[in-house]
Amino acid sequence: MKNIPCLDLKGQHEQIKAEIFDAFQKVYEKTAFSGGPFVQQFETEFAEYVGVKHSIGVSNGTTALHLAMLSLGIGPGDEVIIPGNTFIATAWGPSHAGATPVFVDCDPDTWQIDINKIEDKIGPKTKAIIGVHLYGQPFDVDRVKAICEKYKLVFVEDAAQAQGARYKNSVVGKFGDMACFSFYPGKNLGACGEAGGITTNSDEYTHHLHSLRNHGSHHRYHHDEIGYNYRMGGLEGASLSVKLKYLDTWNNRRREIAVLYNKGITNPKIKLQKQEDWSDGVHHIFVVTVDDRDGLVKHLADNNITAAFHYPVPCHLQKAYSHLGYKKGDLPNSEYLADHCVSLPMYPELSDEQISLVIKTVNEF
Structure with a gap:
């Protein structure tokens, strides 16, 4: 038998090649390469899939975490609790916003954040907790959320590896103030290119996120704040709409x-x-x-x-x-x-x- 790789994307993409190429053709015909209708379509579809009001497409999962921190008002002088056992991008979000990540050990059996050790790390500078659905397995949302409510902390889900995972029969991505997703090609739901997203039920956060990802602007050439070029591309949005069906x-x-x-x-x-x-x-x-x-x-x-x-x-x-x-x-x-x-x-x-x-x-x- 020939080699069995740890990950092989070729098989998946051969199955849906015709659909993907047809979707790309439509993007080409409209030349909607940056943001636009195909990203908006995916945002609508993904929000419905997760069961939230809003889905905001961005350039990748790391920028999703960065913008989440900014829109939640987290910045210099703040601390954000995260698990020590996670991909480094979880820590980049707070760091890019000027905050300090505070690392908590993982449980020896589930390998998720050890909830019994979170409160020991909470101090006067603590502003948020980011829980990670690591390896695609949900962490104990209710227990982390209860700690956030007790200490009046912001609660963010890092669902970069967990598109479609269910916690107590509900798809993850709706439990926190917002949730961040990566649609890196190797993810369970991966774009043909780099992409990420944020889900939330907050109209206020969504309005702010739309500005932050687009140079701090709601109206062209009018910039209300320092923003970023963190838009999702049209080809990526179109490919995600195809893959979401599967x-x-x-x-x-x-x-x-x-x-x-x-x-x-x-x-x-x-x-x-x-x-x-x-x-x-x-x-x-x-x-x-x-x-x-x-x-x-x-x-x-x-x-x-x-x-x-x-x-x-x-x-x-x-x-x-x-x-x-x-x-x-x-x-x-x-x-x-x-x-x-x-x-x-x-x-x-x-x-x-x-x-x-x-x-x-x-x-x-």
């Missing part, structure tokens, strides 16, 4: 694969992510931990299976944040995960034969 089908296949992995992987050396009863994730990536990571990765490679690492350096130990004074040992669970995580192949086009081979190979390690 998202639930693709996510359900990911769920099937995850069930097979969770039931089939019985090697006691391998630890699987704990799945809470209220969580119906979409398995953007399928992460396991193992003491001998290099050994497992080599064993997989010897059997034509490519693994990946998400994420091998925790946020608090990144050089970019060395000025904050964190040191190794401050967030032990996040650090263990970073040193021992392995991502197995996960995408809807995996065949049952390929999945069986991955399971067999992992169990033989």
